[in-house]
């Protein structure tokens with residue numbers, strides 16, 4: 001048995017990834033470069049989480065990168081740099097939904 005390099009699931013030796021989606025996500029994630037200064041600026045000098053998320057969204061859009069993959073890397077970097085606690089549930093999915101009144105609402109969804 002070997003492991004999928006993206007999700008760490010067990011896979012057959014003959015396979016490189018568990019699924020096509022995982023393969024695409026893996027190669028997409030490799031391209032994403034998060035400048036350390038950008039992470040520091042947001043976590044050290046910006047206490048407002050919602051505002052921080054807006055900056056991350058703008059950053060992801062500017063580079064045409066997947067927002068959730070960008071968030072994942074940013075939060076891992078923030079934990080690594082001790083801007084967040086080691087047990088911070090950083091690897092969450094940021095979801096966007098439109099409510100009944102037509103307003104866009106944002107919330108965290110736990111990754112499986």
Ligand SMILES: [Zn+2]
Nearest residue numbers: 004007018022
């Ligand atoms: Zn996988």
